[in-house]
Amino acid sequence: MTTADSIKPRQLLLDMYQAAVDAVSAARCLPEYLARIPAPSGAGRTLVIGAGKGAAAMAKAVEDHWQGDISGLVVTRYAHGADCKRIEVVEASHPVPDEAGRKAAARMLELVQGLTADDLVLCLISGGGSALLALPAEGISLEQKQAINKALLRSGANIFEMNCVRKHLSAIKGGRLALACAPARVVTLMISDIPGDDPGIVASGPTLADPTTCADALAVLRKYNIETPEAILKHLESGAGETAKPGDPRLERNQHYVIATAQDALEAAAATVAAAGLTPYILSDEMEGEARDIGLAHAALARQIARRGQPFSKPCVVISGGETTVTVRGKGRGGRNAEFLLSLATALDGFPGIHAIACDTDGIDGSEDNAGAIYQPDSMRKAAELGLRPRAMLDNNDGYGFFSALGDLVVSGPTRTNVNDFRAILIL
Numbered sequence: 132m133t134t135a136d137s138i139k140p141r142q143l144l145l146d147m148y149q150a151a152v153d154a155v156s157a158a159r160c161l162p163e164y165l166a167r168i169p170a171p172s173g174a175g176r177t178l179v180i181g182a183g184k185g186a187a188a189m190a191k192a193v194e195d196h197w198q199g200d201i202s203g204l205v206v207t208r209y210a211h212g213a214d215c216k217r218i219e220v221v222e223a224s225h226p227v228p229d230e231a232g233r234k235a236a237a238r239m240l241e242l243v244q245g246l247t248a249d250d251l252v253l254c255l256i257s258g259g260g261s262a263l264l265a266l267p268a269e270g271i272s273l274e275q276k277q278a279i280n281k282a283l284l285r286s287g288a289n290i291f292e293m294n295c296v297r298k299h300l301s302a303i304k305g306g307r308l309a310l311a312c313a314p315a316r317v318v319t320l321m322i323s324d325i326p327g328d329d330p331g332i333v334a335s336g337p338t339l340a341d342p343t344t345c346a347d348a349l350a351v352l353r354k355y356n357i358e359t360p361e362a363i364l365k366h367l368e369s370g371a372g373e374t375a376k377p378g379d380p381r382l383e384r385n386q387h388y389v390i391a392t393a394q395d396a397l398e399a400a401a402a403t404v405a406a407a408g409l410t411p412y413i414l415s416d417e418m419e420g421e422a423r424d425i426g427l428a429h430a431a432l433a434r435q436i437a438r439r440g441q442p443f444s445k446p447c448v449v450i451s452g453g454e455t456t457v458t459v460r461g462k463g464r465g466g467r468n469a470e471f472l473l474s475l476a477t478a479l480d481g482f483p484g485i486h487a488i489a490c491d492t493d494g495i496d497g498s499e500d501n502a503g504a505i506y507q508p509d510s511m512r513k514a515a516e517l518g519l520r521p522r523a524m525l526d527n528n529d530g531y532g533f534f535s536a537l538g539d540l541v542v543s544g545p546t547r548t549n550v551n552d553f554r555a556i557l558i559l
Contacts, residue, residue: 138446140557143407144542145232146503147400151553152492152546154399155391157188161320162196164388170199171251178246178279178315179203179218180308181255182264183334184493185322187213187220188547189255194218197253204242204253206235206263208495211545226498227280228265229255233273234298236266236303243526244310244333246315253310254317258324258493258549260334261294266302268372276300277361279352286355286457289419290325294335299348299372300363304374309382309386317372319387324551325331326417326453326492330393336521341374348372392416393550396492400555404448409557411448418453418552422467423525425455426474429556433475433485436558445484445558457497463529468503468552473530475556477521481511486557492539493549496531502543502552504534513537 153159171177179193179201186205191213193201203218208225223232237430243252259535267276276545279300279508283293297303309317317338325332331339345367366372375382393416401411414432418425442532443449455467468489479485490496490503514521517536524533 132163133199138407138409140208140486140507140559141505144555144557145301146157147403148488148541150403150492151396155322155396155492155548155550157185157322157548159390161192162535163190163345164320164390165196171249173249174249174251175251177251177253178243179205179253179255182240182260182337183257184208184211184259185257186255186260187211187215189200189257189320190218190220190463190532193255195251200228202484204235204239206232209265211547215420220295225259225262225273226284226523228262228273230273232257232263232265233438234365236264237424239308240266240303240311243312244358246312248314249387250315250475252312252315252317254319254338255304256334256337257321257335258551259321260337260551261297262336268300268302270366273365275443279359279363280402282357283355285457285459286357287421288351288355290454291332294332295343296343296348296351297335298343299345299367304337305341306336306339306382309385311372317385320548321387321393322456322548323389324549326419328389330387334484336417338375338385339387339490340379341421342377343374345372347371358476358528363524390441391548391550392432393423396550396553397450397452400450402555409446409448410443412443414449414451416452418455420455421456422475424468426509427478429554430475430478433479433503433556433558435483437482437484446559449556449558451554452550457467457528459525459528461529463524463527464499464531465528466499466501466503466531468496469530469534470528471554472504472524473504473521473533476506476510477525481508483508486540487555489552489554490542492546492551492553494543494546499531501540503541504530505539506542510539512535532549
């Protein structure tokens, strides 16, 4: 029988995170879907393209399991590459696009020119593809897109809003890549980092039809008071940035599959909890909102369980996923998972018996070198001994600095997959 004294909290939390990441790896998830895809007929060839933090690992899985000749190009984040032999891997910047991403996107469009109805395009898409596949629409500079992207990242806009804007400022997103592939058949395999797993939002849907409009993109920019260059306003107001729409006959032969999701990761973590003799509870795989607000809510739930046995009895583990946001007001080294955890820490203030982990499944929390961090009941005492001021550090968006000082950062390195945030709270 499992008792609170027999549990090793830190190791259990780390084991849960590893199980979550392993469950959504390309090597585990992609092969079964490849088996469903008919090879090209006649003289048709197979071309592989893709973008995202998991694109290189997905390309490697295709090379290992596809029966037949392949060639192609994928773009992934710096340090997220893989040892591919037949599919070229290009690395570029994330979350703010750079010239390497622009060149890779332009080459990808060139690569798909002249395809026939007998050809097959395998498109490998994962989170991060919006920034990595950066080809501005005509009349818009890369520098202008970079500025808009930075402003949106700092504004608190959610992923649906950000990708709406990105689609309408792009020459390749919002279904345009699929239109460029026509009349070839396009099959898209996706690892979803989107709350709710809408396939058209993952990496801004380069191969899927898009129901949103230029007017929707303008509304987002105005909602967050984003300073917008005249060229972008003209592009959106004129309708020149309109995307491929549902019902377009050039897309009717295409298929798409979501091969890995946040829910898959959470269920794998839950199985790890159950194997340790505890009861797991999955709250949701699509939590959104300010990271610090989600932290406060999780802290309140954890205290209610610890004090009242409601709505769950302890010992137990509460698990959640999704994508939080951070409205940046300070100058600290943040990351939304570190921000969530520091908010939780200040709210719990050393409450006994509660441990927590918050990490990004891609292994990189924001733009730092850590996946996230771990909170323990003695974290606040240790912080006081070090002279840290947790609330001031939270106000400065410095969750990284706080947990780095405690030695409680989780540094996994790039995982080459991405289904967004992973959070777990152990209540003993």
